[in-house]
Amino acid sequence: MSVRTIGVVMNGVTGRMGYRQHLVRSVLAINEQGGVTLSDGDRVKLRPVLVGRSAGKLADIAARHAIPDFTTDLDAALADDDNLIYFDAQVTSARVKAVLKAIEAGKHIYAEKPTAESAQEALALAEAATAKGVKNGVVQDKLFLPGLLKLKRLIDGGFFGRILSVRGEFGYWVFEGDWQEAQRPSWNYRGEDGGGIVLDMFPHWHYVLENLFGRVESVYARAVTHIPSRVDEQGVTYQATADDAAYGVFELEGGVIAQINSSWTVRVNRDELVEFQVDGTHGSAVAGLRNCRVQHRSATPKPVWNPDLPVTARFRDDWQEVPDNMEFDNGFKIQWEAFVRHVLEDAPFPNDFASGARGVQLAELGLRSSAEGRRIEVPQL
Structure with a gap:
């Protein structure tokens, strides 16, 4: 050697x-x-x-x-x-x-x-x-996150049956930089410097969706700037010219519908900073950065909507953790x-430059969808 x-x-x-x-x-x-x-x-x-x-x-x-x-x-x-x-x-x-x-x-x-x-x-x-x-x-x-590797294992094993939908929640509150220091650099919020959550995160969502569930065929998105001004690293107030939140609906080949919210203006009320819920005919899963929980159809409870009575069931208790079964490296x-x-x-x-270009294309079409207020088909590059 x-x-x-x-x-x-x-x-x-x-x-x-x-x-x-x-x-x-x-x-x-x-x-x-x-x-x-x-x-x-x-x-x-x-x-x-x-x-x-x-x-x-x-x-x-x-x-x-x-x-x-x-x-x-x-x-x-x-x-x-x-x-x-x-x-x-x-x-x-x-x-x-x-x-x-x-x-x-x-x-x-x-x-x-x-x-x-x-x-x-x-x-x-x-x-x-x-x-x-x-x-x-x-x-x-993100393809190598333990939670998504477990999710891929479930897909490859046929756990879901026919996959129906994907729901993604990503984000956290990034402080404005005045009374608490921001966790992200100020260029992230300036469009002229390549900032914006759509350009940052839609390429991620593209390769996750493409590799796990199928090609993205269309996008409908709404990109917004919820916080119009922030304070930079030198303590100077500046106008935010890039989007800090985006709400997207993606149609995938085979009829799978994916909805993903991305935000730097959301306070976290979930177990991890990113979570994907996948629902299929035979079972569902919720995968995050490290963990993944499942519920098979044979163990699915039968909730009944009744606003007149308090809910006593703890719905999260009906889910089962997916074991690691391996050591996960960085x-x-x-x-x-x-x-x-x-x-x-x-x-x-x-994961070559061609796949990277498809991710940038989705971000570009997402911004166009938001500007024009319509669903846009994603042509193959």
């Missing part, structure tokens, strides 16, 4: 997601476990090259984790032949330009979603990567390992 090291240019690790999930819990965690194991038993370690706009922030992260390579010069990092992979976790508005540079430099590209602000740009990235012959992938982490790390294998030995990696 041999061990080799490849360079990975990581652009955007000063942000919360890029730092915590991709650098610390994925790349550095992979190295701590001895690298990515290839099919022949060899191992590959990753040498992160940190790239960003702030030299001070990069230096702080590099010192914290003993990383020798960091720079504000993206072109220089891409010019190094030892750096095989380029990863992008920047703000969405900066992604296309940087990814195109990396494609031109012949790097294999792994990027956060959304891959672009428009479907046309996202499709152009996919076409450019294909023309250059570089491997490409997009982060689709979903971001799993995808990183899969992408490295894809680059080095052509292992399958279906």
Whole structure:
């Protein structure tokens, strides 16, 4: 068994997601476990090259984790032949330009979603990567959540019978930034910077629906800005120009109807920050980030609507927990390992730029649906 090291240019690790999930819990965690194991038993370690706009922030992260390579010069990092992979976790508005540079430099590209602000740009990235012959992938982490892996197990096992509908609830209250600090950066609420919950979350919902239940054939959505002004990181009040909540209805192939609410202006009254209820002819399930509960038709109670009497039944007590049956690793790390294998030995990696473009397309059509107040069919890209 041999061990080799490849360079990975990581652009955007000063942000919360890029730092915590991709650098610390994925790349550095992979190295701590001895690298990515290839099919022949060899191992590959990753040498992160940190790239960003702030030299001070990069230096702080590099010192914290003993990383020798960091720079504000993206072109220089891409010019190094030892750096095989380029990863992008920047703000969405900066992604296309940087990814195109990396494609031109012949790097294999792994990027956060959304891959672009428009479907046309996202499709152009996919076409450019294909023309250059570089491997490409997009982060689709929610497919690897323990709760959704359990849900996939139920689907594959035929638990639901014919699936009828999917109901999703996602979100939490993001503070306005005045009397309590906001949990999300201010660019999320500026449309000119690529913000908005539709562009952020509809690509997620696209790959979840597409991979678990079937192709999205139409969308009807209402996107709104419930909080019109917020306070940024410098304490300055600004106008929110992007949507902070969206209410969507998606029709899927086979007749499945999905309804998903996404909001940064909702207070949580559920077990997890995201939950999906799936109802089928033979059973139902409620899946969250980690847990999944089921109710089979043979154990379904028979409620009777009677507003004159208090409800004494505890409906949640009639559901059964789905066991883990396996150990669940970090979903971001799993995808990183899969992408490295894809680059080095052509292992399958279906979450490519084309799938990312379909997610951006759904977000774009969702915003159009909201603006025009109508249902819009989703053409195949």
